[in-house]
Amino acid sequence: MLTLVGLGLWDEKGISLTGLDEVKKADTAYAELYTGIWKGSIENLEKMSGKAVKILKRSDLEDHSGSLMEEAQSKNVCLLVPGDPLAATTHADLILQARKAGIETRVIHSSSVFTAVAESGLQLYKFGKTATIPLMEKTGNVLPQSVYDTIKGNLSLGLHTLLLLDIDVENGKNLGVKDALRVLDKLDADGILTDKKIIIMSKLGSAEQKIKYGSMEDLLKIDFGLPAVLVIPGKLHFAEEEVLETFKTQIKEKL
Amino acid sequence: MLTLVGLGLWDEKGISLTGLDEVKKADTAYAELYTGIWKGSIENLEKMSGKAVKILKRSDLEDHSGSLMEEAQSKNVCLLVPGDPLAATTHADLILQARKAGIETRVIHSSSVFTAVAESGLQLYKFGKTATIPLMEKTGNVLPQSVYDTIKGNLSLGLHTLLLLDIDVENGKNLGVKDALRVLDKLDADGILTDKKIIIMSKLGSAEQKIKYGSMEDLLKIDFGLPAVLVIPGKLHFAEEEVLETFKTQIKEKL
The missing domain is CATH 3.30.950.10 (Tetrapyrrole methylase, C-terminal domain)
Structure with missing residues (x-):
């Protein structure tokens, strides 16, 4: 399962309670911080969720998303993204890729500009x-x-x-x-x-x-x-x- | 001070961590549930925030907002609203009223349709x-x-x-x-x-x-x-x- 969780505006407290719950439940948590300017602390997110959060680069998601998809086949994978997840075209594409591969997807929305x-x-x-x-x-x-x-x-x-x-x-x-x-x-x-x-x-x-x-x-x-x-x-x-x-x-x- | 806090989509867990913090800090907390269909529980919000949340009607905000403004002159007043607060014209008007009366205002954003x-x-x-x-x-x-x-x-x-x-x-x-x-x-x-x-x-x-x-x-x-x-x-x-x-x-x- 692939869950995109919106970090919302500004910092790590922009996430919703539903979003934080999803991170807590995830087997693996990633974050990308290149589709928006985000002022939060990944460390604080890790403390609040009790999960290690690995930062992914643009190339990890746009050129080499295969390993993320493979992981999401068998695990609960959470990807944290600035703002509301689907405002960025990249993420709409990730969701489509996942669904095509038969992976269940979910989007946890958050605040957006x-x-x-x-x-x-x-x-x-x-x-x-x-x-x-x-x-x-x-x-x-x-x-x-x-x-x-x-x-x-x-x-x-x-x-x-x-x-x-x-x-x-x-x-x-x-x-x-x-x-x-x-x-x-x-x-x-x-x-x-x-x-x-x-x-x-x-x-x-x-x-x-x-x-x-x-x-x-x-x-x-x-x-x-x-x-x-x-x-x-x-x-x-x-x-x-x-x-x-x-x-x-x-x-x-x-x- | 008047703080509008977005409840986001669906239920009481759509609120952001910043939003929940604001409710915890508030002197008085209100909610209006008529500008959107919201499926959450006010009781759960009260438990999470430790604050009593009084539900306001349309008439309280659109015809008789005077008492809310008066309270916000001297107290930290929080108003919880479905979705992202300013999507509803009523709330843009409340913010304007407050600012005209010299009341500090803040909006805590959340997810929106x-x-x-x-x-x-x-x-x-x-x-x-x-x-x-x-x-x-x-x-x-x-x-x-x-x-x-x-x-x-x-x-x-x-x-x-x-x-x-x-x-x-x-x-x-x-x-x-x-x-x-x-x-x-x-x-x-x-x-x-x-x-x-x-x-x-x-x-x-x-x-x-x-x-x-x-x-x-x-x-x-x-x-x-x-x-x-x-x-x-x-x-x-x-x-x-x-x-x-x-x-x-x-x-x-x-x-």
């Missing part, structure tokens, strides 16, 4: 397609036109756009907020973002979380840290606007 | 706007045209649509899957759903969860139970299709 983004005041049901702003060194400095198309498509329906930032945790290269803003600015050939205020949310789910709403220019002056996401608001309902106002970059006090 | 829906194999980033199919007695039997417009808008961009089912937990009237399918069928003036296979997912996050992919006609023959959601797939990637195939209504074996 896909819903935590509602802390901005924007209503979840009004989000459109999500895009990821890539690391420019990965694209050979070619601008990610599809990100811009996603924003435009969503705006045409009045929908909000969640923009994730590309990460390369294993090589310590994660796209920062300022670089992401610069990519957006370069992409904006049609000027749709020129007078638009956007939202940046960092370290969601932690006591250090920061949410700011303002022009690109104003946002570039703020240090956010990672993990972070950007949101391009679509058509705003007055209730959404009212919350956003409290996150304006001009407001200096901590709310 | 908005991301658990990825168990279908559909990729989260390709979901468009979400709609809720209303209880027809609430609309006076007027068909919810906006639901159809949402599906059409999403399909025009190739996006998937998550359809939530209206609930009225306090009065024991929740929209069932079959009635929801009938509403969809009546709405389909343009025939966009006639040859389309759709997805039904029920009891997500539990051992009893059921996921089926098929024509409306085939899906009408299956009993799902609640909570449940419907998904109208947009343009499918072959990897998405591969997972969906395993949920086909024709397949009789448990996968």
Whole structure:
């Protein structure tokens, strides 16, 4: 049996009680920490669960998943992953591989930036397609036109756009907020973002979380840290606007 | 201080460790169970947290939130809510009220159907706007045209649509899957759903969860139970299709 357990947002306490129970019951427990920036301690997870947790690399899951599958044929194998497990395409693929091999699977869900983004005041049901702003060194400095198309498509329906930032945790290269803003600015050939205020949310789910709403220019002056996401608001309902106002970059006090 | 704590999917073990810690630290703990169908036990939550948990009604939060706000001015007040707290508009409004009154707020996130829906194999980033199919007695039997417009808008961009089912937990009237399918069928003036296979997912996050992919006609023959959601797939990637195939209504074996 293969059980994917979501670690949720931020640290080792983002896991659900069901998730922790699954780790306790597992014959073997693994964790991957490359599909999201996770600030927890594997040591603490081991103490809480009483299980040794071995960290797997991207290559263990994407190129050499065979040994994991083989183990899951006869044992209860738990794989801990940041956020909610199936937000990352890799894990949907693992589940499919397992099911094809006749291995029972289960997913224990947890918190995710896909819903935590509602802390901005924007209503979840009004989000459109999500895009990821890539690391420019990965694209050979070619601008990610599809990100811009996603924003435009969503705006045409009045929908909000969640923009994730590309990460390369294993090589310590994660796209920062300022670089992401610069990519957006370069992409904006049609000027749709020129007078638009956007939202940046960092370290969601932690006591250090920061949410700011303002022009690109104003946002570039703020240090956010990672993990972070950007949101391009679509058509705003007055209730959404009212919350956003409290996150304006001009407001200096901590709310 | 007002802390909203997500109960996550299904039962009392869907809460995160951070969430349970917050309940333990709270001066007063409340729960509301009308914004989602939740299968947990408040008694068990009380045992785990060592705190009495008082259940609030819709009217306590939507019409008479004054006493909750007053209490949160001087005490640590925890409000437990099904799923991830801010998926429900009511709670975004509570947070805003509190912040306006100078009350510190925090949200402890948890699992939500908005991301658990990825168990279908559909990729989260390709979901468009979400709609809720209303209880027809609430609309006076007027068909919810906006639901159809949402599906059409999403399909025009190739996006998937998550359809939530209206609930009225306090009065024991929740929209069932079959009635929801009938509403969809009546709405389909343009025939966009006639040859389309759709997805039904029920009891997500539990051992009893059921996921089926098929024509409306085939899906009408299956009993799902609640909570449940419907998904109208947009343009499918072959990897998405591969997972969906395993949920086909024709397949009789448990996968």
